[in-house]
Amino acid sequence: MKEQRQHHPPTWAQRFVEWYCKPGLLEDLTGDLNECFERNLQSGGPRRAKLIYIIDAFKFFRSYTVRRSIFVNLFMNRTMIGSYVKTSGRNIMRNKLFSFINILGLAISMSVGLLLIAFVLDLHSYDRFHKNGDNIYRITNILTASNEQNGKFATTSIKTGKLIRDKVPGIEEVAILRNNFSGDAKVGDNILPVTGFWAEPSLFRVFTFPMLEGNSETALKDPYSVVLTETAARKLFGDRNALGKAIRIDSLAYQVTGIMKDVPFFSHIRFEALVSLSTAEQINKSNKDFAAWTNMWSASVYLLPSENADMAAIRSQLNAIAREENLAEENTRIQLELLPLYNVVVGESLRQSEGGPGFTGPHMSPVVLWILGGLAFIVVLSACFNYTNLSIARAMRRIKEIGLRKTIGAGKSQVQLQFLAEAVMISLAALLLSFLLFLVLRPLLINMAPEMQRTVQLALTPSMVAIFVVFSVAVGIVAGFLPAIFFSKVSPINAFGNVSSMKMFKHLTLRRALVVVQYTVTLIFITTTAVGYVQYKNILAFDLGFSTANILNINMQDNKPDAMLKELGEMPEVTALSRSLITTGVGNAWGGNMKYKDSRDSVLVMTNHVDENYLPLHNYKLVAGGNFIARPATAQAVSEVIVNEQVLKRFNIGGGTPQKAIGEQVTLNGRKMAIVGVMQDFHYGKVENLIGPVAFTFWTPEDRTIISAKIQSANPRATVARIEAAWKKIDRVHPFIAEFYDEAIEDAYSEFSTMIKIIGFLSFLAISVASMGLFGMVVFTTETRLKEIGIRKVMGASVGNLIYLLSRGFLFLLSVSAVIALPVTYFFFRTVVLPNFPYHTPVQITELFTGLLMVLLIALIMIGSQTLKAARSNPVAVLKSE
Template sequence: MAYETPPPDPSTPPPWADRLLEWFVAPHLLEDLQGDLQEVFQKRVQQVGLARARREYAWAVLHYLTPFFYRQKSSDYPTPALTDMLRNYVKIAWRNMLKHKTFSILNVFGLALSMSVGLLILLLYQDGYNYDKFHKDADLLYRVNTVANRKNGDIEPYATSPNPIGNVIESKFAWVDNVATLKVVDDVIIKDNQRFDFRGKATTKNFLEIFNFNLQRGSPANALQEPNSIVLTADLSKKLFGDENPVNKTVQIGNRGHYKITGILKPNPGKTHFEFDALLSATLLENTTESWANYYSTYTYIKVKPNTNIEQAVSAINNEILPRYKNLPISTRDASYRFDLQALPDITPGYSIANAMGKGLPSHLLWFLALMGFIVISSALFNYTNLTLAKSFSRAKEIGVRKVMGANRTQVLSQIVSEGIVLSLIALLFAVGFVMYFKNELSELQSFQFFDLNVSITPSSFIYFLVFALSMGAIAGFLPAITISKLNPLAAIHKIENLNLFKRIGLVRTLLVLQFAFTMLFMMIITTVHKQIDFAIAMDYGFSAEQVYNIQLQGVSASMAKSKFATIAGVERISSVNKPIGTYSDSPIAIKIKKADNYESVSSYSVDNDFIPNLDLTLVAGKNFSSIPSVNETNKEVIVNELFTKKYHLGNASESIGKLIYLNDSTTATIKGVVKDFLFKPADDALEPLLLRNNPAEWNLLNVKILPHSTEKTIASLQSAWKDIAPGYEFRGEFYETTIQNNFAISKDVNKVITFFTLLSVLIGMMGLLGMAIYSVEKRQKEISLRKVLGATEGDIIITLSKGFLILLLISFGLSIPLGIYISGQILNNFANRISLGLNIILPGFTLLSLLAISTIFSQSIKAALTNPVKSLRSE
């Protein structure tokens, strides 16, 4: 027979009233109150019936819903056991810190220094990944990049793309919501006979629809609608007009004519990779469909519709665009192209790409800094682990007692980790101070201005700091806690010398070796980079830059400026050139020797007849350019270097004179002269073929050689003369040697950063070594005293105590030096002209680390050797 649930007792109170009573009344009052009510209920059922008894019961329950019956009774255990346990852990951690002051100070400052590095890198990441976050549809915005496949097999991506590509994409694909095209137009605004440089972008009217650059004056829909319209940033507007409203006024843009101001932009709410002081209407953009070969002048941005498959979109763009190149002439060095879409949030920081717009730290440099920070932080963690394991030997009985009293491994592990967290939080206070100091020092680096880095501490930064400190403390505590928590409690209490923990001393030695190996590796790298930069700056480039002062012409006639400056007493000679040699700037030109050959790109400069003698170059064959170039000479006569004649098999220098070459669009040119080879690019580039032309229309720079006895006076005279030559133009000049040194500004800053990390590693390493030396001396004090009583000399004691550390130091050198030589070699392979590897790379780091380590170890060993043995043995 199946079991059946019995029906509910009809004489029970209403269930809802009981549930309400149980939910509201405090537990310590519920049992008595509910029992009394139910007893009365049963009596009333007999007296007045079930229905009325239930109504009375419900009414009584409602009467008891008062604050008195809700108030909870104070617990006999008001504090949770977990809170008590954590409080105890913190208290024990604090007592241990006070008990071992030296170790605590070393750990706190080691963690603080390394933590400051981590916090600085966090701030750099926070700044680096803060670009273009204020655009509402940032996740739908993409830039069209061009990938050029060179004939020599190289692949080079460009942030730019052909001007017509935007119109094609917008008209052909339904998944495209909007398109904007930009072109860089850096020029000057002329107002009241004053010239104001500005960074401009010529763009289509859709730009302000796609991106959230808001106007404080003017209408976004019409701001770039009309030809010759210009929108100013608030800063440029204030600079030009003060607090006036300039909308509908006109300004002259260089030689481009007058532009009407149609809007004023609000300050950007955040960082952006778009760098501009003004937006100009699209009349300055090329508007021809034949310009597919020009992929390096314009930027194309598209806004896609939600849920667009980007991989399919890229494939569709290439399928549509690439066939258009079949019958079009393309760059002589290119074999083919393809196009890619780069998401707006991925542009900055992003991968290295030609024609990149804006600043911001590249992603590979951020990763490099993160790696350096990781190594420094690891060094501090090694220190903490070593010192904590060393101290744990003296705490073995404490751990054993805790386990005998019932603590499991997890609780012991939690205790050790909590000590690491407490120490880390204390270190955080010092780390924030270090960050404030370090960021001020680093902000002086040229790279900080170049990459527009802004390491500022915001309220949200402190949340990151706290999380970072807690994480670092947990990791620092967890490493030794794994070992300590494995202790056998009985062995810990009765026979400490046989503990398995002592077998873990190998871990301490390993960490110490790794710490010094990393430090030695750093020392070798910074020595290599430092010596290579000095070598590159000091090497003979083959031309004389001494006392040569470069002046930018900024559109001013070279012949007029040259004739004016030539009258100044301290000026020895002046030459004209389009770009400064010895830098990364040149003007590649396509050449070929025979008409049937393929064009090749060759570095080219446009110079005048004074260029060769002014820079002490040597003409080995042929003639120099004329002082007044004829039309024939301007277009059809060139001077080449010796390597040019060798590479293109033109015979020796004399034999190559008069031979024809083809330039660009099959224009023929005659070799007029051959100049001796010289480095016209920085030292990291190999010597290349060179072609010099004589085209006055391209001269943008004057090389003014100044007599050495009147340098300052002559520069002042040049500045004064400039005011007459170009009123309203800012005088821009610097010595050639400074120009060459600036080639290596970023490399110098990178080397300074590596040096900074290395010094921190050295300091942290020495602190760790000092701590281990102090501990070793303390633990072996009685052994040392017995040795002295038995006749050991101070020298014997010093050797005994130091020998183990010196062996570890030699092992670390043995590991790091081969690796350092390999990495240094890889670094130097990036330089065509480089230093040789040898003892010059090894000795500086080896000597410095050896001296510091030996001084640290011997200071404690000598102290122990000179201690009176009676003080250690009297308790025996």
């Protein structure tokens, strides 16, 4: 045992024992705890020893050890709580307006909290159904290569899995999953597109996917075996027995060797079918790259270490494997890392190669959750401020009550408890209301984005409801904290003396500060929404360098385009047609290596394969040369390329005059090609990407096809329906995938619109809450100053004077908030958001001020209506009453 520094048991736990334990037993008991602590220190280290000490300290809290007086106190407080509830209830009923403002404000803001809680709980329930879930790890690949593919990948190579299985001790099971199995399953006339994975038998030992029929040990062993989920089997086979039946998927024949239960919703691995990995191995037998160490784009490896495995040893083994394999590689270095299964969905953002969106399952970065949590927290806090503010403002009315309580014998802690109980009651009442709001808002949130529907359900569970209640109590405590402190300090002598002015002024600054904070936050929210919305609209309306209006992009999937082109050509509404490999400007990319005269200087250029109609249809502007001249029918025969200005700049072709570049030879992906045209620069990627070199080559029938159809029709939707009908004639199996170019661009920026919607919603809530708080304050102030107003009126003050007098203070606070909020928002966009968008438009003053104007307008209506009422009141009526 090496020398260790002195460790002590946790002081708070010691204090806790001293607090509750009978004096007679105390010495012996703490002695025993100390002895155990020292013993555990030797055997299990300081952390463990401290933990056991704390647990034991709570375990000794038994009827025979606890001092009588503690029971008495707890009991006393219990009876008092009944009284607090009663007086609080009376107080709530007496001040209906203020209670209403408080409850409504809290309810509105808490509904956001509830949504967020449900959202986070859902994300944290992912993969929890696996029996060994807390012990499963996924391999993360960290790639350092000479090109720009560097980063952390969720995928790894098949070889990694095999090496781990063979070489690393302490691993019970390794499951290799190869992504992206998809095809059309065919049984008789029944065709169903299925997606899934190539997998091994060990999958069923690592994960808990119950098998209904078939043997899970052997089902995925032999080549050409397929395991279907219950639903997929029913769709394909109906009520007939599927086990052992033959099935065709695309062109290959498989045998159904198992039917398993459907994959639960909260699984990050989702599939309809599993095909044995040996199938993939057989198909790729001659493909050397299939099992290569660097082929890390399409497989996931999951590990299940044995029960008492030494994780540090396993990690060093993984490093050793990586070191050995990297020796053989020249430009690539791959490191292996372990990611616990429970951190797959909520955890670090990992890259994946282009293989369909999110094939490694849903993901949410904790940073986003923290940001959302922070925003929700701010809104809830704002409602808490309302409560604090209004309670303290109305202190005068309750100071006598506190004075009396204290005279009778209430201590500070009891007064505090009373006010906390009152706040908690209000917040529990608000919980009921906010729960209704939660039910209303839930479908709106889920339907906001398709990813949302795939990711969360937000279904109610008992634990969720329990957390809701805890949340609401916590909100109550936060809201009631300052009033509780404030009221507990009231001294009975002052309470019965001259109350009118003593404490009020001391806390005026606090209240003012709260209002300023509230309005600053509100203004930041609303100006962010306004600026964000304008920027978003600018992005959508951005001139990409080509035309996208009225163009319908039809994804031909695996079909040849000719039949569809013929159908489309016969429709009068379709004025032009073209074929291309991909749709640009929405984030899709297809790349190639280009070289000019210097064979060592190669550049990654973005490419697209387009036909002769593509450029005129999309209005691409040529600065030199013309369209493709040759019409090659195979990829081998392609010999012409149209490039953008960036390519000329990069290779310095033509020395600044595009015309000179025509006819120059470049090498694209190892093939010599002649430049026949030069396009003006346009946005190939999204607006946040800088424009880089782009080259178009001719589309050949070997490529997949997107048909672009220019549509001129009074009713585009009807035309699309007709096109869909035509599609049905050509492909009866696959659903029609087509989208207007403008909509595709909108979709490409859907994360922005989602973000704007969320912040817009939050700012709406923040405004409502802050306005309600302000309203409450104004009502209170005018009420308390009614007499003053009456006297001023008698002395000759005009209505205008009075309104100015009453609203002056509030307007000052609002302008302080504006002075803080507007620059903050402006600099936030200037320095944080907009630098990500090289082609953005600057933030305009108008956007900043529209938000401010709106908030001011609402505030003025609130203040104006009340002050006007007060100013117009008849002084005779006001001054008469006492």
